[in-house]
Amino acid sequence: DAGVIQSPRHEVTEMGQEVTLRCKPISGHNSLFWYRQTMMRGLELLIYFNNNVPIDDSGMPEDRFSAKMPNASFSTLKIQPSEPRDSAVYFCASTQSAINQPQHFGDGTRLSIL
Amino acid sequence: AQRVTQPEKLLSVFKGAPVELKCNYSYSGSPELFWYVQYSRQRLQLLLRHISRESIKGFTADLNKGETSFHLKKPFAQEEDSAMYYCALSASNSGNTGKLIFGQGTTLQVKP
Numbered sequence: 380d381a382g383v384i385q386s387p388r389h390e391v392t393e394m395g396q397e398v399t400l401r402c403k404p405i406s407g408h409n410s411l412f413w414y415r416q417t418m419m420r421g422l423e424l425l426i427y428f429n430n431n432v433p434i435d436d437s438g439m440p441e442d443r444f445s446a447k448m449p450n451a452s453f454s455t456l457k458i459q460p461s462e463p464r465d466s467a468v469y470f471c472a473s474t475q476s477a478i479n480q481p482q483h484f485g486d487g488t489r490l491s492i493l
Numbered sequence: 494a495q496r497v498t499q500p501e502k503l504l505s506v507f508k509g510a511p512v513e514l515k516c517n518y519s520y521s522g523s524p525e526l527f528w529y530v531q532y533s534r535q536r537l538q539l540l541l542r543h544i545s546r547e548s549i550k551g552f553t554a555d556l557n558k559g560e561t562s563f564h565l566k567k568p569f570a571q572e573e574d575s576a577m578y579y580c581a582l583s584a585s586n587s588g589n590t591g592k593l594i595f596g597q598g599t600t601l602q603v604k605p
Contacts, residue, residue, distance in 0.1 A: 410590050410591035410592075412591075412592070421597050421598055422537075422579065422595050422598065424592075424595075427590065427592060429590040429591075434590055434592075435592075470536070470537065472537075474591035475591065476589055476590045476591040477589055477591065479525045479542070479544050479583060480583075480591055481527055481539045481542060481593075482539075482591065482593055483539075484536045484537040484538070485536060486535070486536045487536060
């Protein structure tokens with residue numbers, strides 16, 4: 380298996396622009412998680428899905444952030460409009476939903492908002 | 494409430510010295526715990542989980558329910574062990590969705 384696949388790996392854009400991050404989970408995994416990692420705040424859970432349904436989006440910082448999972452093999456995290464403070468590494472992870480299963484992480488998207 | 498605490502933000506040791514990365518958890522049931530490692534600018538990777546009782550790259554971790562701890566240990570640190578280490582707890586009150594509660598992470602720096 381190729382693992383969790385995220386795109387793009389790097390994104391540099393100007394503030395105010397729309398940013399879309401993409402994630403393909405491991406085939407057969409039915410839970411998907413979006414995290415944000417910064418030096419100041421560490422690893423933060425933004426939102427997660429189970430069987431394509433959003434379960435908890437309490438970590439989404441503002442209405443500018445939205446996430447979708449239209450099918451079992453694809454999810455997007457969108458920021459509109461983007462701001463410099465959104466600069467971070469965004470990770471996607473997936474797992475089979477069971478209590479003792481680990482999450483598998485993608486390589487992340489390094490986002491810089493100028 | 495379920496919580497994972499890693500009290501040290503940074504741990505710096507010399508090569509060959511023993512290492513112990515601390516992890517304490519708060520959980521009312523029977524915990525499932527993991528250690529993840531993140532090398533510089535890479536993804537988080539599963540290092541080990543307590544249910545497996547295995548040793549990976551010389552690291553071990555023992556669950557101590559009395560002290561609610563799951564400390565990560567290695568007898569002789571190597572420079573290539575320098576990385577960020579996260580302790581994580583499987584959150585059973587999430588309805589078995591696979592959610593993990595992560596600690597704040599500890600950066601291990603192994604000096605030559």
